[in-house]
Amino acid sequence: MELGQRRYPIHIGRGLLDAPESLAALVTGRHALVVTDSNVAPHYLARVQQALAGKTTGTLVLPAGEQEKTLARFGEVMAALAALGASRDATVVALGGGVVGDLAGFAAACWMRGVRLVQLPTTLLAMVDSSVGGKTAVDLVQGKNLVGAFHQPAAVLADVATLDTLPARELRAGLAEVVKYGAIADEAFFGWLEDHAEALLARDPDALAHAIFTSCAHKAGIVARDETEQGERMLLNFGHTFGHAVETEQGYGGLLHGEAVAVGMVLAARLSADLGRAPWSDTARLAALLERFGLPVALPAGLSGESLLGRMKLDKKGVSGRIRLILWAGLGQAEIVTDVPEDDILAILEG
Numbered sequence: 001m002e003l004g005q006r007r008y009p010i011h012i013g014r015g016l017l018d019a020p021e022s023l024a025a026l027v028t029g030r031h032a033l034v035v036t037d038s039n040v041a042p043h044y045l046a047r048v049q050q051a052l053a054g055k056t057t058g059t060l061v062l063p064a065g066e067q068e069k070t071l072a073r074f075g076e077v078m079a080a081l082a083a084l085g086a087s088r089d090a091t092v093v094a095l096g097g098g099v100v101g102d103l104a105g106f107a108a109a110c111w112m113r114g115v116r117l118v119q120l121p122t123t124l125l126a127m128v129d130s131s132v133g134g135k136t137a138v139d140l141v142q143g144k145n146l147v148g149a150f151h152q153p154a155a156v157l158a159d160v161a162t163l164d165t166l167p168a169r170e171l172r173a174g175l176a177e178v179v180k181y182g183a184i185a186d187e188a189f190f191g192w193l194e195d196h197a198e199a200l201l202a203r204d205p206d207a208l209a210h211a212i213f214t215s216c217a218h219k220a221g222i223v224a225r226d227e228t229e230q231g232e233r234m235l236l237n238f239g240h241t242f243g244h245a246v247e248t249e250q251g252y253g254g255l256l257h258g259e260a261v262a263v264g265m266v267l268a269a270r271l272s273a274d275l276g277r278a279p280w281s282d283t284a285r286l287a288a289l290l291e292r293f294g295l296p297v298a299l300p301a302g303l304s305g306e307s308l309l310g311r312m313k314l315d316k317k318g319v320s321g322r323i324r325l326i327l328w329a330g331l332g333q334a335e336i337v338t339d340v341p342e343d344d345i346l347a348i349l350e351g
């Protein structure tokens with residue numbers, strides 16, 4: 001698969017990390033810094049290091065988790081690049097999930113005003129979403145992804161075999177983003193997901209490969225048409241304005257990103273139905289599929305509606321203090337809406 005004017009390959013398949021030549025070919029300059037985390041490193045780091053044996057290579061293993069996607073950790077990546085003596089032809093290799101990809105990607109965007117980035121996603125979420133499309137960022141306590149840059153990778157290599165070691169909860173969180181593509185753009189794919197839910201949960205390789213390929217094709221198409229999110233790309237944020245508010249309010253230690261997106265999508269669908277924009281039956285289908293994937297579909301207890309609304313106002317997608325939401329007209333038909341009254345949003349947040 002190739003993405004847009006700035007064409008780059010997205011390789012999807014089993015055993016790709018076991019092909020040292022193709023991995024080495026992704027690092028074109030002298031220096032490579034491999035950034036990974038403490039859960040991924042024991043499984044896959046040695047293979048990547050071995051493949052890059054001919055290069056001047058550094059490694060940075062960060063503690064795992066969303067709470068590590070910080071400016072402080074970003075500083076550690078900068079320090080590692082400096083220690084490596086990385087020049088402008090350096091490559092940053094992000095080996096891990098979306099946290100590593102976003103953080104290492106932001107470092108690649110900033111080091112010497114931008115060096116080569118190769119994404120080796122190892123979570124389903126990273127394969128279907130975060131590794132493709134060039135968004136990079138770190139979180140602040142004030143909000144998710146508030147500091148970042150657009151920086152497209154030179155290549156994405158998704159070895160589907162790495163999903164064998166992914167904890168079940170993380171697999172399910174990734175499925176939330178897969179469901180999103182059906183919800184916003186592809187009713188037929190949504191139907192396919194309903195038919196193959198059990199196969200996906202059982203990690204059937206063919207079902208996973210189809211889900212990843214279809215998701216990446218949607219993401220690549222949307223990003224190619226609107227790289228810097230002036231319009232259509234915003235549709236990918238279906239469920240995210242609600243979801244980010246939940247994640248931030250919980251301090252990044254509660255629901256996983258994909259779980260928060262699952263809740264957010266159902267809230268966005270319910271709001272759409274409340275406003276008469278979409279049929280209730282589609283909201284029910286969305287919630288039912290997410291539940292089959294073991295995902296939450298309601299707000300966690302103890303969160304204040306007013307506080308969540310405050311978080312939503314700080315969301316990057318907002319304009320001039322107004323909350324901009326991605327709602328839908330039903331399955332496969334997402335739309336950008338800027339004039340939703342706050343009282344209606346609050347009513348959804350307060351159940």
Ligand SMILES: NC(=O)c1ccc[n+]([C@@H]2O[C@H](COP(=O)([O-])OP(=O)(O)OC[C@H]3O[C@@H](n4cnc5c(N)ncnc54)[C@H](O)[C@@H]3O)[C@@H](O)[C@H]2O)c1
Pocket residue numbers: 037038039040043064065066069096097098099100102122123124125126129130131132133134135136144145162163164165166167170173257258
């Ligand atoms: N840039 C984008 O366009 C974009 C899109 C969606 C999400 N995101 C970001 O992605 C992040 C979430 O990514 P994520 O869900 O991949 O989380 P993650 O990177 O935290 O990975 C999830 C967990 O799985 C572990 N792990 C990863 N791969 C593994 C493997 N193969 N085997 C065993 N353990 C493994 C990790 O160590 C971590 O504990 C969020 O920060 C979110 O904001 C970015």
